[in-house]
Amino acid sequence: MHPSVHARTTPDKPAIIMAGSGETISYAELDRRSNQVAQLLRARGIGIGDTVAMCLENHPWFFCLAWGFQRAGVHYVGISSRLTAPETAYILADSGAKILFGSAYLAPALDEVATLAPQVPQLRFGLDAEHALAAMPNTPIADERAGADMLYSSGTTGQPKGVKIPLPADPAIDATNVLVQLAMMAYGINADAVYLSPAPLYHAAPLRWSMTVHKIGGTVVVMERFDPEAALAAIEKYKITDSQFVPTHFVRMLKLPEDVRKKYDVSTLKCAIHAAAPCPVPIKQAMIEWWGPVLFEYYAGTEGNGSTFITSAEWLGKPGSVGKALSGILHICDENGDDVPPGTEGQVFFEPTEGMMPFEYHNDPAKTADAKNKHGWSSLGDVGYMDSDGYLFLTDRKSFMIISGGVNIYPQEIENLLITHPKVADAAVIGAPDPDMGERVVAVVQPLDIADATPQLAEELAAYLAPQLSRVKMPRQIDFREQLPRELTGKLYKRLLRDEYKQAYEKAQAGA
Numbered sequence: 001m002h003p004s005v006h007a008r009t010t011p012d013k014p015a016i017i018m019a020g021s022g023e024t025i026s027y028a029e030l031d032r033r034s035n036q037v038a039q040l041l042r043a044r045g046i047g048i049g050d051t052v053a054m055c056l057e058n059h060p061w062f063f064c065l066a067w068g069f070q071r072a073g074v075h076y077v078g079i080s081s082r083l084t085a086p087e088t089a090y091i092l093a094d095s096g097a098k099i100l101f102g103s104a105y106l107a108p109a110l111d112e113v114a115t116l117a118p119q120v121p122q123l124r125f126g127l128d129a130e131h132a133l134a135a136m137p138n139t140p141i142a143d144e145r146a147g148a149d150m151l152y153s154s155g156t157t158g159q160p161k162g163v164k165i166p167l168p169a170d171p172a173i174d175a176t177n178v179l180v181q182l183a184m185m186a187y188g189i190n191a192d193a194v195y196l197s198p199a200p201l202y203h204a205a206p207l208r209w210s211m212t213v214h215k216i217g218g219t220v221v222v223m224e225r226f227d228p229e230a231a232l233a234a235i236e237k238y239k240i241t242d243s244q245f246v247p248t249h250f251v252r253m254l255k256l257p258e259d260v261r262k263k264y265d266v267s268t269l270k271c272a273i274h275a276a277a278p279c280p281v282p283i284k285q286a287m288i289e290w291w292g293p294v295l296f297e298y299y300a301g302t303e304g305n306g307s308t309f310i311t312s313a314e315w316l317g318k319p320g321s322v323g324k325a326l327s328g329i330l331h332i333c334d335e336n337g338d339d340v341p342p343g344t345e346g347q348v349f350f351e352p353t354e355g356m357m358p359f360e361y362h363n364d365p366a367k368t369a370d371a372k373n374k375h376g377w378s379s380l381g382d383v384g385y386m387d388s389d390g391y392l393f394l395t396d397r398k399s400f401m402i403i404s405g406g407v408n409i410y411p412q413e414i415e416n417l418l419i420t421h422p423k424v425a426d427a428a429v430i431g432a433p434d435p436d437m438g439e440r441v442v443a444v445v446q447p448l449d450i451a452d453a454t455p456q457l458a459e460e461l462a463a464y465l466a467p468q469l470s471r472v473k474m475p476r477q478i479d480f481r482e483q484l485p486r487e488l489t490g491k492l493y494k495r496l497l498r499d500e501y502k503q504a505y506e507k508a509q510a511g512a
Contacts, residue, residue, distance in 0.1 A: 001174040003067055004140075006217045007031035015214055016063055019196070019223045019234045023060050030064060030214075032138040037068020039136040044121075046098050048073035048145050049167065053097035053120075054202070055079040055088060055113075057105055058224050061125050062201045065101055066149075066211060071173055073145030075164065077152065078202030080487070085112035087160075091152055092117045094363055095162055101129060145171045150362065151204050151302050162362035163302045178327070178355075179212045186309060186326070187271050187296055189242050193218030194268075196234055196243035198226045200488045204302040205275060209244050218242075226488065228252040232264035242271040246490030247279040248426065250287050251419055255448060261290070269294050277490040278394055280416035281319050288312050297322055299392065301380040303359045303371075306330065306350025308392050321391040328353055332386050337373030342388040345395055349377035383410070400494060402431030404439050407472050411441075414465070414473060418443060421464055423452050426484045428492055429475065432501035443475035444497055446484045453480035 003015060011028035018024075025033075046052060052074050054065050069076040077095045079088055088109070092100060097120055102110045104126030114122060123129040146168045152160040168175065183189040195213040197220055199206045210220045221238045223231065226249060234240065253261070272287075273296045288295055293312035299322040300307035306328025310321055324330075328350035332340050340346045352358070359378075361367040371378045383401070384394040396410035403409070411429035418427035426446040431439030445461065447453050458478040465474060485493040 001176065001215055002070065003027055003034070003214045004031045004071075005174055006214075010217065013217075014219045016060065017219060017221045017238065018058075018060055019221050019230070019238070021224070025060060025064070027217075030067060033061070033064035033133070034067035034071055035138045035140055036133045036136040037065055038071040038141045038144070039139075040133055041068070041072045041074065041099070042141050042143075043136065044099060046072070046074065048143065049075070051075045051077060051095050051097050051150065052099050052101075053077040053079055053092060053095065054101040055081055055083075055106060055110065056101065056103050056125070056202070057081045058197075058201050058222050059103055059105075059125060061101075061129070062222075063210065063214065063220070066207065067214070070147045070211075071144050072141065072147060073143070073167060073171070074147045075150040075167075076147060077150050077162065078207055079152070080200065080202050081106055082200075082488070083109075085109050085116055088113045089116035091160065091162070092120045095150060095152075099123065101125070103127075103129075144173050146173050146175060149204070149207060151202075151207075153302065161364050161367055163304075163359055164362045165304060165357045165359050176215070179208060180215050182326070183209070183212050183216060187242070187273065189213060189216060189218065189271065191217035193242045194221060194238055194240050195219065196221045196223070196231070196238070196240040198223045198231050198234075198243070198245060198249060199490075203276075203487075205244060209273070213242070226252075228256050229260055232256075232261070232266065235266045235269060236264045239268040241268055242273070243269065244273040244275070246274060246276045247283060248277070248486065248490050250274070250279065250283050251425070254283065254286055254290075255422075255425070266291055271296055273298065275299065277492075278396075278412055278416070280419055282420045284315065285319070288316070298326070299323065299382075299394065300327075303378070303380065304357060305352070305359060305371075305378040305380070306356075310391070314391075318387070318389075318391045321387075321393050323392060324390045325350070325392075328356060330386060330390070330392060331377055332384065333373060333377070333379075337375060337377075340385075343385055345383060345385045347379050347398060348382045348384050348392065348394070349373060349375075349379045351375065351377045400430075402429075402439050402441055404431065404434070404441060404472065405437045409441060409473050414441070414443065414469065414475065417465055417468055418445060418461065421461060423447055423449070423457060424461070426486060428484055428494060428497055430494055430498050430501065432477070432498075433505040434476075440476040441473065442477045442479065442501060444479050444481055444484065446481050450480070450482050 006027040015027045015030040016025040102124045308323040309326040310323030331349040332346040396412040414429045425448045432442045434440035
């Protein structure tokens with residue numbers, strides 16, 4: 001149900017707590033502010049079915065905006081605060097956004113956006129947004145209607161595309177949805193939940209899960225930015241019961257000194273959900289040993305075309321699996337779009353079941369069509385296999401596959417091994433152009449300490465991998481970076497690395 005219901009029953013209960021500052025917004029205040037947001041949209045001529053955008057850091061007003069959009073029947077676009085001005089301007093133009101809510105904190109980038117997208121008016125918190133909203137009535141608009149997010153893919157393999165779903169069939173703003181039912185039944189999240197959101201709120205999972213907790217009536221604790229020790233401190237301080245992480249969060253917490261990890265009480269945690277990127281088996285094993293069997297994993301996409309789910313107990317019996325189908329019917333298909341036998345690798349597809357919403361990539365009918373096979377089943381572009389019990393194991397993304405000397409190599413396996421080395425903070429494995437092999441395997445490693453970025457560490461890592469990988473999968477080159485181009489949501493921008501190596505190769509060839 002909409003938080004406005006909780007504003008009537010538990011008005012003083014915290015709906016939002018900012019983990020760092022402690023700033024708290026009650027359900028009554030969330031209700032007032034979201035009404036003002038909806039009123040502002042109508043005052044600006046923005047109606048049902050229009051599109052609006054927000055580009056904010058994890059800000060106290062973020063959910064006030066989101067819930068205001070939900071009351072106004074608009075499609076709302078959350079834009080990464082880490083994008084460049086041209087990337088933001090592209091999303092504004094592509095989505096047809098009628099207004100952009102930003103913040104004074106992001107002023108340098110948003111000033112440039114204003115020159116690139118002058119057709120989109122901006123309001124910024126810390127500048128003029130609070131004043132504009134304060135002038136609005138804090139009562140509901142006359143034509144309340146449920147809205148829907150329209151989130152853009154992270155552009156890991158090309159220009160980001162907006163995932164557009166129809167506005168909910170039930171126009172009532174307090175209608176329940178599938179995610180609410182899932183949260184309560186599969187994850188046990190209830191009105192007593194204190195939910196930690198450590199990731200950027202513009203991303204699908206943090207936004208949708210946090211808003212789901214609001215629908216249920218729990219409290220959402222928002223980290224302004226992720227820090228491994230600060231996350232543990234927040235779990236202890238706010239007695240967190242539920243949360244969502246990505247595997248890079250786990251890696252960073254596990255690489256804290258043992259005395260730091262043991263310093264914090266995490267016993268209140270009942271449910272630690274993770275998704276968004278593959279989790280190496282040793283990392284997840286170590287987290288279950290540390291936190292207990294409270295890890296729940298799912299596989300799904302912004303597209304909402306299907307999902308899988310697995311508990312800690314199930315995972316311990318099927319290490320590496322992302323679970324069985326929870327929504328949609330799971331299929332592993334060959335290149336012709338036909339089912340393959342259990343244990344055989346292929347592309348992962350979901351067949352829609354009754355009540356599932358269709359999706360489209362905004363302004364890209366070709367990409368929408370390409371996501372479906374001849375049966376009408378849709379895919380996110382991942383490759384994997386299903387065992388005879390119906391459990392899905394992901395191999396990698398199809399677009400990340402390296403073809404070296406005619407052999408198909410999936411980088412995920414190599415990356416999962418590298419990340420377990422004690423001196424490695426992050427790793428990406430790509431295919432770089434090679435005149436003899438077509439592509440050669442290159443590992444780009446972010447050391448925990450950049451001072452370790454030496455030929456000696458490269459040799460140490462190669463020796464570490466050699467007993468665990470077949471010769472064809474061994475990196476032919478190991479390079480170091482102070483920081484990999486990884487989004488805070490866990491997504492790795494491999495396209496940037498591949499483009500870099502491709503350009504270097506072409507430059508070398510031209511100079512040869």
